Amino acid sequence: QLQLQESGPGLVKPSETLSLTCTVSDGSITSTSYYWGWIRQPPGKGLEWIGTIYYTGNTYYNPSLKSRVTISVDTSKNQFSLKLTSVTAADTAVFHCGRFANGYYYMDVWGKGTTVTVSS
């Protein structure tokens, strides 16, 4: 059964870069049927899509974050990664990686999520 696991620092200082990696297990990131990406949830708030990537490197980003976001894929490691630059307290959230099916907007398999706090 496909599993995804987020990893990365739980605390990032303001103005620095948030970096997370998602490791895919029991499934191939090079499957032609799926995309991969990130969704976040600030404390006590709803869900926000960050972006989606295909194994070839094609990306789709939330316009509100596009200037600060980079999502990349490493097929040799079956991983994909998120970088968010110039973070502020407003970027504090639980970050979920996942698999997108039926296109690049429906996350059918979710990672458990990792909490990232932006604070000095």
Place this chain on the structure above:
Amino acid sequence: SALTQEASVSGTVGQKVTLSCTGHTNNVGSLPVGWYQQISHGAPKAVMFGDSLPSGIPDRFSGSKSGTTASLTISGLQPEDEADYYCSTWDYSLNVVVFGGGTKLTVL
């Protein structure tokens, strides 16, 4: 939120409840809507895509759409269905994945 959901819905065990998700022609009116269940602030789980049930989701869950409103119906409500439910789809105009604000479903 770009999509509008009820803030809260409640029902008793065995009852049928329907959650709605209202958007516009650029989003709900154009593409299938995904529904996610989030229990006690855990990881969300996909429970419906359009009218298709993901593997492992009980068939008491069903999805439908009329115009710019999508619905998630739970027939025969169970205690374990108590959760927050979010709807989502793509918005052609904004070029972004949009979400509803979520509905808190309480099983009385």
